[in-house]
Amino acid sequence: MSIRVELGSRLRAVAGAAVVLASFLTAGVAVAATPAVAVTNVNLRAGPSTSFPTVVTVPAGATLATYGCLADYSWCDVALGSVRGWMAAQYIKVVPSAGASPVVMTAAVAAGLGIAAVAFNQSYWNTHYVGRPWYGQWNRYYxxxxxxxxxxxxxxxxxxxxxxxxxxxxxxxxxxxxxxxxxxx
Incomplete structure (x- = not known):
């Protein structure tokens, strides 16, 4: 009898820990966004290449939130309002601190500001592009x-x-x- 009670308690503890872990993973870790501006009129793409469809055209001077860049800092994951996508780093100027002048995104600038290296994958696509006309065409693009x-x-x-x-x-x-x-x- 005591073996069943102890085993049942352990299983409930493990199940409880799994629920807490699952809720943590589902919620995701909040990533701080670095403020930035678009250098020129530029297309926000659904992936890190001009081969991907345009999500929206960003006007010059528009305020962006930068969430991270590819490891080589050639393309960055940014948001224009609530719209997420990828922009070539050469078209982004990040704002290092409040009141500071924006500077062009480079690997050195990104590292100095703590902008994370992020990956582009199908999970990103599924999170941000459901409902877009090209959403079901992942294999066409990638x-x-x-x-x-x-x-x-x-x-x-x-x-x-x-x-x-x-x-x-x-x-x-x-x-x-x-x-x-x-x-x-």
């Missing part, structure tokens, strides 16, 4: 035979449903995946 949303060397050519791909696709973490062959769609 699938194994997409035209390199983050960086691409080589080409994909399709004819009569058969696609040939030769070259390398570079992912958001900078890793390179070489894909060759024929895919029939």
């Amino acid at each position: 699938g194994p035979y997409a035209r390199g949303p983050v960086g691409h060397v080589g080409a994909t050519r399709c004819y009569n449903g058969a696609c040939r791909h030769g070259g390398a696709t570079r992912g958001p973490a900078g890793n390179t995946v070489v894909r060759r062959g024929v895919v029939v769609r």
Whole structure:
């Protein structure tokens, strides 16, 4: 009898800890955004490349919130109001502190301000783009035979449903995946 009670207590404790952990993970850790401004009129993209669809066009001088950048600081995850997307870092000026003049986003500036290196993945896509006309087309933009949303060397050519791909696709973490062959769609 005491073994069952003790086991039941332990299971309830583990279940309770799991609920607390799940609520923490679901809520997510709040990431502080760094204030910034757009240098010029620029497209806010659904991913870190001009291959991704435009979410909205950001007017020059618009106030942004910068949540992080790719590890090489070439593209950053920003928000214009409640709209999230990716912008090339060269079009962002961050505001280092209240009253300070904005400075162009570079790796050194980002590191000095504590702007995190973040990854682009399907979870980001699913969180921010549900309901957009292109939402269901993740593989078109980021699938194994997409035209390199983050960086691409080589080409994909399709004819009569058969696609040939030769070259390398570079992912958001900078890793390179070489894909060759024929895919029939």
